[in-house]
Amino acid sequence: MGEKQNAIYYMASDSLQGAKTAPFLEKLVQKGIEVIYLIEPIDEVAIQNLQTYKEKKFVDISKEDLEFDDEDEVKERETKQEYILLCDWIKQQLGEQVAKVQVSKRLSSSPCVLVSGKFGWSANMERLMRAQTLGDTSSLEFMKGRRILEVNPDHPIIKDLNAACKIEPGSSEAKRAIELLYDTALISSGFTPDSPAELGGKIYEMMAMALGGRWGRSEEAETTEASEESATEVADVASTEDSQPEIIEASEVMPESDPWSE
Numbered sequence: 408m409g410e411k412q413n414a415i416y417y418m419a420s421d422s423l424q425g426a427k428t429a430p431f432l433e434k435l436v437q438k439g440i441e442v443i444y445l446i447e448p449i450d451e452v453a454i455q456n457l458q459t460y461k462e463k464k465f466v467d468i469s470k471e472d473l474e475f476d477d478e479d480e481v482k483e484r485e486t487k488q489e490y491i492l493l494c495d496w497i498k499q500q501l502g503e504q505v506a507k508v509q510v511s512k513r514l515s516s517s518p519c520v521l522v523s524g525k526f527g528w529s530a531n532m533e534r535l536m537r538a539q540t541l542g543d544t545s546s547l548e549f550m551k552g553r554r555i556l557e558v559n560p561d562h563p564i565i566k567d568l569n570a571a572c573k574i575e576p577g578s579s580e581a582k583r584a585i586e587l588l589y590d591t592a593l594i595s596s597g598f599t600p601d602s603p604a605e606l607g608g609k610i611y612e613m614m615a616m617a618l619g620g621r622w623g624r625s626e627e628a629e630t631t632e633a634s635e636e637s638a639t640e641v642a643d644v645a646s647t648e649d650s651q652p653e654i655i656e657a658s659e660v661m662p663e664s665d666p667w668s669e
Contacts, residue, residue, distance in 0.1 A: 409439070411476075412440060412441065413463065413476060414463055414464050414466045415443065415460060415463050415464070415465050416435060416440060416441070416442045416465075416468050417442060417444075417445055417465060417467060417468070418431060418442050418444055418467075418468050419445040419450065419451040419467070419529055419531040420444065420445070420531055420597065421446065421531065421534065422446060423444060425597070426444040426446060429469070429595075429596070429597070430513075430514060430516075430517040430520045430596065431469050431513055431522070431596075432468070433513065433514050433515040433516055433517060434475075434512065434513045434514060434515050435468060435513070437515050438477075442468060445531075448535055451529065451531060467529060468513065469522055469523060469529045469530060469531075469596070470522055470525055470527075470529065471522050471524055471525050471555050473512060473513050474512075478512070483512075486560050487509075487510050490510050490558065490560050490565075490569060492569075492573065493508075493558070493565070493568060493572050494507075494508040494509055494510070494558070495508075497556065497558070497568070497585055498556075500582055500586070501556070501585065501586075501589055504554070504589060505553075505554050505556045505589070506553035506555055507555055507556075508555070508556045508558065509555065509557055509558075510557065510560055511557030511558060511559055511560075512557075513557070514557065514558075514562075515559070515561075516559075516562075517562070517595065518559050518562040518564040518565055518588065518592075519556055519557060519558045519562075519588055519589075519592045520556075520595070520596050521554050521556055521557075521593055521598060522554070522596070523554065523555075524554075524555065527553055529597075530596055530597030530598045533598065534597070534599065537599070554598075568581060568584065568585065580616070583609065583612070583613065584613070586609060587609050587610065590606045590609065594606075
């Protein structure tokens with residue numbers, strides 16, 4: 408750990424791969440800050456009881472109020488002012504699903520992340536406690552911390568939504584995008600969605616909107632083929648009618664010569 412690092416940062420997850428790919432790490436990795444990965448169930452409980460080591464505090468990077476020493480306060484204040492309307496708009500759309508929406512300091516490539524409150528359970532602890540409740544979720548609902556949605560102001564999706572909230576705040580497409588954004592942040596941040604089937608339906612709906620028949624639809628191809636086959640059948644019937652032989656009555660046939668007349 409570097410000498411200029413004033414805190415010991417840690418990330419609790421169910422696996423090493425899950426910890427390494429968590430969106431909470433993006434800005435810390437960019438700044439070269441070292442992070443401890445806690446992948447055993449007892450690790451997070453033990454480190455919360457330690458609190459400090461050699462006068463350096465342990466900081467959970469998956470919780471709110473993550474601070475860095477080299478922050479540009481002027482730029483940070485300007486960014487918050489620019490996106491304050493978007494944060495309020497997203498909070499209005501999500502309602503009680505999140506405690507608040509704010510601009511993130513920890514993201515560099517992801518559009519958003521869902522962090523836990525300072526005094527609440529992390530996503531990893533919530534997962535462990537959910538496994539211990541044996542179907543009784545009443546204590547889980549009481550003890551789990553509030554969730555805060557942090558958005559990345561440099562991401563194209565957030566910039567598009569910022570424009571949408573100012574130009575067309577009632578757009579149904581923008582509202583669906585916000586719901587899907589929250590659900591994906593829920594999963595990438597380590598939480599469990601309440602209804603995976605509903606999330607799947609939202610993803611399929613957005614995929615259909617994004618594709619928009621770009622490569623043609625099979626129904627259209629089938630309809631075109633059916634119409635072509637129908638036109639071919641009509642043409643065949645017409646040609647068959649035209650090619651029918653002409654029927655001549657026997658009385659109309661006049662022999663060239665009558666051998667019996669001689």
